[in-house]
Amino acid sequence: MVIWDDLFKTGVEEMDAQHKEIFRRLEKLRDQKDTARIPSLVEYFGKYLLMHLDEEQKLHQTTGYPKWGMHKSYHRYYAAQFETLKKKILKGGELAQAGKLIDKFIDEWFVQHIIIHDMEFAYFYKYGADEAGITPAYVNKAADNIAAEAAAKTREEQLEEALENRPNEIQRKTARFSNLK
Ligand SMILES: [Fe+2]
Numbered sequence: 001m002v003i004w005d006d007l008f009k010t011g012v013e014e015m016d017a018q019h020k021e022i023f024r025r026l027e028k029l030r031d032q033k034d035t036a037r038i039p040s041l042v043e044y045f046g047k048y049l050l051m052h053l054d055e056e057q058k059l060h061q062t063t064g065y066p067k068w069g070m071h072k073s074y075h076r077y078y079a080a081q082f083e084t085l086k087k088k089i090l091k092g093g094e095l096a097q098a099g100k101l102i103d104k105f106i107d108e109w110f111v112q113h114i115i116i117h118d119m120e121f122a123y124f125y126k127y128g129a130d131e132a133g134i135t136p137a138y139v140n141k142a143a144d145n146i147a148a149e150a151a152a153k154t155r156e157e158q159l160e161e162a163l164e165n166r167p168n169e170i171q172r173k174t175a176r177f178s179n180l181k
């Protein structure tokens with residue numbers, strides 16, 4: 001059974017408040033004996049968990065956190081895991097096991113995620129990239145990735161433009177393919 005511990009505090013107030021609330025909702029779920037109330041408590045828990053991941057990602061964006069992309073992919077992975085677990089509980093008839101299953105899920109990743117990845121962000125938030133051990137090379141690479149994403153969008157737009165402006169060429173190519181059939 002996993003419970004809140006002050007050792008999980010990151011020092012970023014809004015994050016700590018949300019982490020604590022996740023543990024509070026987990027406790028409610030664990031303590032519920034009436035299985036008829038489990039589905040709404042699973043939703044109550046899940047909605048807050050996803051909201052928290054979202055809020056954290058917003059904070060990464062507004063503070064220019066260089067590792068936002070990596071952190072977001074961890075969040076995305078665990079959100080997907082939770083969805084699978086939720087289905088198993090609600091549709092697979094595991095209502096009586098819900099507290100235990102979600103407890104195990106949180107114990108296996110959430111605590112680790114807080115003490116490694118959220119804590120790393122908290123260091124960046126409080127003391128900057130240097131003290132968080134994020135090297136200038138990493139900061140530059142993250143900026144490059146953002147630029148590459150923007151450039152990829154431009155390439156898509158260029159292709160669309162080509163399709164609009166050179167329909168004859170596209171038609172010739174299509175005809176060539178249909179001759180092959
Ligand atoms: Fe978090």
Ligand SMILES: [Fe+2]
Pocket residue numbers: 056071075113117118
């Ligand atoms: Fe996180």
